[in-house]
Amino acid sequence: xxxxxxxxxxxxxxxxxxxxxxxxxxxxxxxxxxxxxxxxxxxxxxxxxxxxxxxxxxxxxxxxxxxxxxxxxxxxxxxxxxxxxxxxxxxxxxxxxxxxxxxxxxxxxxxxxxxxxxxxxxxxxxxxxxxxxxxxxxxxxxxxxxxxxxxxxxxxxxxxxxxxxxxxxxxxxxxxxxxxxxxxxxxxxxxxxxxxxxxxxxxxxxxxxxxxxxxxxxxxxxxxxxxxxxxxxxxxxxxxxxxxxxxxxxxxxxxxxxxxxxxxxxxxxx
Amino acid sequence: xxxxxxxxxxxxxxxxxxxxxxxxxxxxxxxxxxxxxxxxxxxxxxxxxxxxxxxxxxxxxxxxxxxxxxxxxxxxxxxxxxxxxxxxxxxxxxxxxxxxxxxxxxxxxxxxxxxxxxxxxxxxxxxxxxxxxxxxxxxxxxxxxxxxxxxxxxxxxxxxxxxxxxxxxxxxxxxxxxxxxxxxxxxxxxxxxxxxxxxxxxxxxxxxxxxxxxxxxxxxxxxxxxxxxxxxxxxxxxxxxxxxxxxxxxxxxxxxxxxxxxxxxxxxxxxxxxxxxxxxxxxxxxxxxxxxxxxxxxxxxxxxxxxxxxxxxxxxxxxxxxxxxxxxxxxxxxxxxxxxxxxxxxxxxxxxxxxxxxxxxxxxxxxxxxxxxxxxxxxxxxxxxxxxxxxxxxxxxxxxxxxxxxx
Numbered sequence: 065x066x067x068x069x070x071x072x073x074x075x076x077x078x079x080x081x082x083x084x085x086x087x088x089x090x091x092x093x094x095x096x097x098x099x100x101x102x103x104x105x106x107x108x109x110x111x112x113x114x115x116x117x118x119x120x121x122x123x124x125x126x127x128x129x130x131x132x133x134x135x136x137x138x139x140x141x142x143x144x145x146x147x148x149x150x151x152x153x154x155x156x157x158x159x160x161x162x163x164x165x166x167x168x169x170x171x172x173x174x175x176x177x178x179x180x181x182x183x184x185x186x187x188x189x190x191x192x193x194x195x196x197x198x199x200x201x202x203x204x205x206x207x208x209x210x211x212x213x214x215x216x217x218x219x220x221x222x223x224x225x226x227x228x229x230x231x232x233x234x235x236x237x238x239x240x241x242x243x244x245x246x247x248x249x250x251x252x253x254x255x256x257x258x259x260x261x262x263x264x265x266x267x268x269x270x271x272x273x274x275x276x277x278x279x280x281x282x283x284x285x286x287x288x289x290x291x292x293x294x295x296x297x298x299x300x301x302x303x304x305x306x307x308x309x310x311x312x313x314x315x316x317x318x319x320x321x322x323x324x325x326x327x328x329x330x331x332x333x334x
Numbered sequence: 335x336x337x338x339x340x341x342x343x344x345x346x347x348x349x350x351x352x353x354x355x356x357x358x359x360x361x362x363x364x365x366x367x368x369x370x371x372x373x374x375x376x377x378x379x380x381x382x383x384x385x386x387x388x389x390x391x392x393x394x395x396x397x398x399x400x401x402x403x404x405x406x407x408x409x410x411x412x413x414x415x416x417x418x419x420x421x422x423x424x425x426x427x428x429x430x431x432x433x434x435x436x437x438x439x440x441x442x443x444x445x446x447x448x449x450x451x452x453x454x455x456x457x458x459x460x461x462x463x464x465x466x467x468x469x470x471x472x473x474x475x476x477x478x479x480x481x482x483x484x485x486x487x488x489x490x491x492x493x494x495x496x497x498x499x500x501x502x503x504x505x506x507x508x509x510x511x512x513x514x515x516x517x518x519x520x521x522x523x524x525x526x527x528x529x530x531x532x533x534x535x536x537x538x539x540x541x542x543x544x545x546x547x548x549x550x551x552x553x554x555x556x557x558x559x560x561x562x563x564x565x566x567x568x569x570x571x572x573x574x575x576x577x578x579x580x581x582x583x584x585x586x587x588x589x590x591x592x593x594x595x596x597x598x599x600x601x602x603x604x605x606x607x608x609x610x611x612x613x614x615x616x617x618x619x620x621x622x623x624x625x626x627x628x629x630x631x632x633x634x635x636x637x638x639x640x641x642x643x644x645x646x647x648x649x650x651x652x653x654x655x656x657x658x659x660x661x662x663x664x665x666x667x668x669x670x671x672x673x674x675x676x677x678x679x680x681x682x683x684x685x686x687x688x689x690x691x692x693x694x695x696x697x698x699x700x701x702x703x704x705x706x707x708x709x710x711x712x713x714x715x716x717x718x719x720x721x722x723x724x725x726x727x728x729x730x731x732x733x734x735x736x737x738x739x740x741x
Contacts, residue, residue, distance in 0.1 A: 122625075143627035158625040162618035162686040163611075171615055172627030180606045184546045191552070223626075 071134055073098050073262050074119065074150065074231050079128030081114055088114040090286045091128070096231055101253060101263040101294075103277035105270050107305050110283040112266045113155065116235040119264060120152030121145030143172070151224035152233040157216055161209035165201060166190045168208050169223045193222045197252055214245030221252060225261075232256060233264045238272060250276050270301040372731055373680050373695045376724070380699060384706035391706050394583035400698070400705050401580070405589045406431070406652035407668065408697035411675035412597060413644030415693045418676055419604070420637040421617040421685025422471065422478040426485035427672050430463055430642050431649030432664025433489050436496040438650050439503035439659035442511075449511045453650055460646030461639055463489065468635030478638075486669065494661060502660035505653065515654030518588035522581050528591075529573045537566040589651055594694065596644075601690035613637060618686030648672075667718075674721065675700050678728040699724060 072095035081089040089111045096102055096119075106112045117123040118130070121139030129136045132148060139145045142152060159168050166187050175182040175189075190204045199218040201211065208216055217237055224232050234253070238246040253276050256263050267273055273280055277294040282304040290304040302308070385392035410427050417424045434456035441452030463485065470481045497503065505512050520528070540562040580586050604610035612633040615623040624630045653659045677683055678699050679692025700721055707717045 141627075142625050146627070154625065156622075158619075158622040160615045160618040160622050160626075160686070163615060167611060167615075168626075171611065171623065174608050174611060176608065181608065181611065183606075184543070184550050184552065187547075187552055188550045 072096055072131075073133060075131040075134075076115075076118070077129050077131060079115075079118060079125040079130070081111075081118060081123060081125050083114075087286050089118070089125070092283075092286075092288055094281060094288075096262045096264055098230060098262045099257060099260050100278045101257050101265055101276050103265045103267065103273040103280045103294075104283060105267055105273060105280060105301060105305060106283035106289075107268065109285075110268075110305070111286040112268070112283055113235055114286075115283065116152065116154075116233050116264070116266045119145075119150060119231070119233045120154075121150065122152070122154075146227065146229065149228075149230040150233065151227070151229035151231070153217075153220045153224050153235065153237060155236040155239060157220040159208045159216060159220060162207055164207050165194075165204040165211075165219055168219055169193070169204075169226060171223075173226065189226075190222070193225060194218065197222055197225075197255060199252075212245065213241045214248045217241065217245070217249050218252065221256070225256075229261070231262045231264065233266070235266045236268070237265070238267065238269065246272060270305065271298055273301075274298070370680060370689065370691060370695070373678065373692070373699065373728075376727075377695060377699050377702065380702050380706070384702065384709075388706065388709050391709055394579055394581075396705065396709070398580050398583045398585070398587070400701055401590045402587050402655065403705065404697045404701045405587070405593045406648045406655060407671050407675060407701070408593050408648075408693055409596065409651060410645045410648035410668070410672040411679070411697050412593075412600060412690060412693040413641035413648075414672050414676040415679075415681045415688055415690060416600070416613065416637045416644075417478070417641045418673075418681045418683060419613050419617045419685065419688050420634055421620060422634065422637065423482065423673070423683075424467065424478065424485075424638065424641045424645075425482040425669055425673075426463070426489055427641065427645035427648075428664040428666075428669035429486045429489035429493060430460055430645040430664070431652060431668060432659075432661075433493040433496065434459055434646035434649035435653035435659035435663040436493045436503075438653050439505055440496055440498070442509070443503050443505065444498075449509065453511075456650050457643055457646050460643035463646075464639030464642035465635065467638040467642065468631075471638065472631040472634050490665065493664070497659065497661060502658060505657045505659070507657055512654050512657045515589055515651060516657065519585040520588065520591055522577075522585060525577045525581065525586055529570070529577055532573065533566060533570045536569055537562065540565065589655075597690045597694050604690055609633070609636065614686055616685075645672075671700055671721075672697075674725045677732070678725055680728070680732070682732050683729070684732075696728075 074096040076092055076094040079089055079092045080087070092111070092115060094102070094104075094115070104112050104115060114123060118125050118139075121142045121144055124138070124140070130139060131137070132150075137148060139148070139150070145152070160171065163171065166183070169190050170186050175186050177185075187204055194201055194204070197218055199215070199222065201215050201218065208219055211219065221232070221234070221237075237249050237253070241249060250272060253263055253265060257276075257278075265273065265277065270280075274295060279294060280292040280296055280301060282289045282292065282301060284305060284307055289307070292300060292304070381392065390396055410431055414424060414427060437456045437459060438449075438452045441447040441455055442449055447455070467478065467481060467485065470476045471478055494501070507513070544559070544562060577586060604613060612623065612628045612630075613636075615626070615628050616630050616633045620630060623633075649664050652663055656663070675696035676688070676693055677696065679689075679694070679696025681688025681692040681696075703720050703724065704717050707720060
């Protein structure tokens with residue numbers, strides 16, 4: 065991400081969301097830019113997944129709005145969000161275990177040839193896509209339950225990429241993966257950025273985010289608790305995530321970015 | 335190795351588990367596609383045992399009877415396969431078939447409707463019941479086990495009302511409908527033409543698919559000329575053997591042709607259309623299907639409608655076969671037999687896995703046991719116990735396959 069003040073492809077303005085009596089998100093602002101990885105971190109229950117769900121169209125915000133290219137949009141369903149160029153990979157990947165890779169990739173938007181499925185062109189497109197992601201899937205005709213966790217993640221990301229979305233929301237992509245598979249997924253995220261996508265990466269593992277994130281947004285108890293550069297120190301992130309008092313203010317590696325967060329060198333916003 | 339150390343290390347490391355993986359992959363694929371093999375094997379074993387114990391079982395005349403007996407329950411089981419695939423169940427298929435049979439009889443005999451009007455009326459009862467179930471399931475979120483159990487009772491009551499105080503209505507034997515269902519057999523030349531046409535069409539589809547895959551630079555299952563020849567030969571052999579052997583007796587009944595054609599069409603819809611994929615996806619993982627943009631509600635409703643309609647058709651065929659509709663039509667163990675047939679044939683009770691062919695194979699297993707034990711003069715008790723044991727075995731196999739694939 066360059067420092068060019070370009071318009072965010074997707075912007076969240078003053079969004080709040082409650083589930084029953086629980087306030088999952090309170091007055092949250094987020095900007096998402098193309099060619100950029102925005103990481104969203106927070107402790108359990110900080111509202112990360114709710115934010116991902118709102119971006120992906122799975123939840124509707126109670127208050128506030130989403131701006132796509134500066135124009136307000138209402139996302140009623142993941143399908144509609146996808147049609148508008150926002151694709152999401154949910155934490156549980158939302159793959160159907162009994163279906164094979166091709167069937168999962170094209171589920172809900174199969175290529176047809178007359179009244180019948182065009183398996184050949186779908187399979188070819190699947191290989192093309194997986195090769196682009198440098199994925200090591202043994203066969204696209206295997207049921208996905210026969211794949212490893214990392215391969216399943218690749219399949220889920222590849223599915224999100226069908227239709228060339230501009231924004232890709234990844235909810236805890238490495239939560240259930242081993243060290244090596246996590247590294248593969250982080251590589252994958254970098255390739256997504258190189259392809260020009262805006263990537264929103266939701267995670268509670270602050271450590272690994274520093275490797276790929278351009279900006280890091282910290283959520284705590286449903287509120288934005290600071291925004292950091294990608295190279296922010298782990299201690300600063302942890303402090304913001306847990307709400308601990310930060311010992312030093314205005315360190316070089318904890319510079320808040322963005323006009324909306326220009327309230328000073330301090331990272332804690334409220 | 336000119337590649338820098340770490341990369342080479344990674345490659346090497348990657349290639350070793352890759353070798354292990356490909357082995358387990360073969361095993362897993364086999365587990366996933368075993369589906370039909372155990373049941374075909376079981377059917378052959380059952381036939382062999384029954385044939386040895388009583389040679390009359392394997393006589394052409396008896397096998398013709400077996401095919402005719404299998405059709406009504408088989409058609410019902412085909413519908414059950416669809417609701418099971420989508421992760422639901424329909425316990426009321428017996429009552430629906432009984433009601434449809436009653437409507438057909440009352441319509442043609444008491445009210446003087448033309449047969450086709452009565453058949454359409456009977457089938458539309460199935461459609462309406464299925465729509466009702468679909469609404470209960472998708473709009474109110476009720477469990478299908480409960481509302482179809484209610485439907486079983488309600489529709490059985492409606493069946494009695496429709497039949498009236500006499501409780502039994504005979505269809506005239508001279509009606510073309512009864513004659514076709516009871517004694518309509520495919521003329522031998524036509525049967526052979528049909529076999530040739532089906533085999534040719536099957537080979538053509540495989541060949542076109544193969545050419546397209548080669549052009550697209552794809553390899554994998556379904557390719558290879560040897561494989562195409564093999565599959566075509568198996569199909570040709572099975573069809574030719576059936577037509578030739580049954581032809582030494584009365585032949586292949588029209589209703590049998592109808593049933594097999596329905597199974598083939600449903601199989602085609604399940605495997606090669608968007609709807610079929612939705613069915614398997616919804617049954618496999620409803621939430622994921624919803625997130626992927628599958629029209630979950632429409633898919634579930636369509637399966638309930640198809641199931642009830644097939645059940646109604648099964649009732650119509652049963653009425654034609656018996657030339658009567660009475661209080662016993664579709665009652666007793668009809669629905670259990672149909673569900674058992676679907677499960678024995680390899681359709682999972684847990685949704686998402688199964689095939690239209692499991693209706694055909696499952697009903698053949700159940701009817702073979704029933705038919706064979708009747709020939710041996712064994713009573714209903716033995717038949718129930720034997721069928722139950724086979725059902726238990728089928729579910730154990732289903733669980734084992736599922737368990738192995740989840741490791």
